[in-house]
Amino acid sequence: NAGVTQTPKFRVLKTGQSMTLLCAQDMNHEYMYWYRQDPGMGLRLIHYSVGEGTTAKGEVPDGYNVSRLKKQNFLLGLESAAPSQTSVYFCASSTGTSGIGNEQFFGPGTRLTVL
Amino acid sequence: GQSLEQPSEVTAVEGAIVQINCTYQTSGFYGLSWYQQHDGGAPTFLSYNGLDGLEETGRFSSFLSRSDSYGYLLLQELQMKDSASYFCAVMDSSYKLIFGSGTRLLVRP
Numbered sequence: 001n002a003g004v005t006q007t008p009k010f011r012v013l014k015t016g017q018s019m020t021l022l023c024a025q026d027m028n029h030e031y032m033y034w035y036r037q038d039p040g041m042g043l044r045l046i047h048y049s050v051g052e053g054t055t056a057k058g059e060v061p062d063g064y065n066v067s068r069l070k071k072q073n074f075l076l077g078l079e080s081a082a083p084s085q086t087s088v089y090f091c092a093s094s095t096g097t098s099g100i101g102n103e104q105f106f107g108p109g110t111r112l113t114v115l
Numbered sequence: 116g117q118s119l120e121q122p123s124e125v126t127a128v129e130g131a132i133v134q135i136n137c138t139y140q141t142s143g144f145y146g147l148s149w150y151q152q153h154d155g156g157a158p159t160f161l162s163y164n165g166l167d168g169l170e171e172t173g174r175f176s177s178f179l180s181r182s183d184s185y186g187y188l189l190l191q192e193l194q195m196k197d198s199a200s201y202f203c204a205v206m207d208s209s210y211k212l213i214f215g216s217g218t219r220l221l222v223r224p
Contacts, residue, residue: 031210042119042202042214043158050210058211090157094210102210103148106157 001026004107006091012113013081021076021110023091031096032074033058033104034066036087043090049074050096081114088112117141119215121203126221127193135188135218137203145206147179147186152217153199161188161201190220198222 004025013019023032030051035043045058049068063085065077074093078085088111092104119139127133137147146165150158164170164179164186176189190197200219204212 033211040216042204042216043212044214045211048211056209059213096210102146102206103160103163104158104212106159108157 003027004091004093004105006089006107006110008110009108010111012115013078014115015082017081018077018079019081019112020078021089021091021112023074023076023093023107024072025074025091025093025105026072027093027105028071029093029095029105030071031094031102032068033092033094034064034074034076035090035092036060036085037090037109038087046076046089081112083114086112086114117205117207117213119203119205119213121201121215121218123216124219124221126223128223129193129195131193132189132191133193133220135190135201135203135220137186137188137215139184139186139203139205139215141205141207141213143208144181145208145210147177148204148206148212149175149177149188150202150204150214151199152202158202193222195222195224 033048034046047066052071091107094104121137148163149161152158162177179186200217202217204214
């Protein structure tokens with residue numbers, strides 16, 4: 001099993017450009033999450049999904065959109081990139097059950113720079 | 116609001132024991148988790164406490180006191196490979212994780 005994979009690994013954008021980050025998981029998890037991590041800080045939740053076809057806002061959703069058309073994929077879109085969106089983006093998935101069953105499995109991250 | 120407090124940095128010697136504390140204020144609470152992250156890597160799950168008390172997994176233990184809104188991660192027999200950032204995270208009622216800012220652990224020879 002590959003676990004959680006993310007593409008691309010690195011990307012440089014100019015202000016105003018758009019892009020989509022792809023997350024895929026092969027563990028049949030219901031829940032998927034997108035986080036951003038800025039230097040020296042913890043992870044902040046952007047959007048999440050509790051199942052195919054559903055999405056919800058997290059702590060810092062502005063400037064991002066998401067879609068979960070298939071259970072195994074969770075897409076994060078930036079419509080008009082801004083320098084403040086320079087960050088490392090992590091995708092994660094979990095079973096969504098309570099307790100230890102809700103361990104989140106993280107992808108390797110996408111390092112995005114917006115010039 | 117929701118907030119988690121943990122020390123920003125801790126230094127310890129190889130073979131020693133270190134404790135990383137975490138206090139939290141959240142509107143909903145379904146458990147406290149700990150994640151490890153090496154530089155340039157992804158966070159990986161270490162432990163979870165849903166009830167008060169101590170959970171032990173090998174060299175790592177985690178403790179929770181819900182009445183004090185407090186928990187800690189205890190690392191024993193420190194090894195150089197334990198140098199990493201450690202994050203406490205509270206699970207809320209929607210199974211979302213709210214992360215602390217992380218504690219950077221430096222293990223010296």
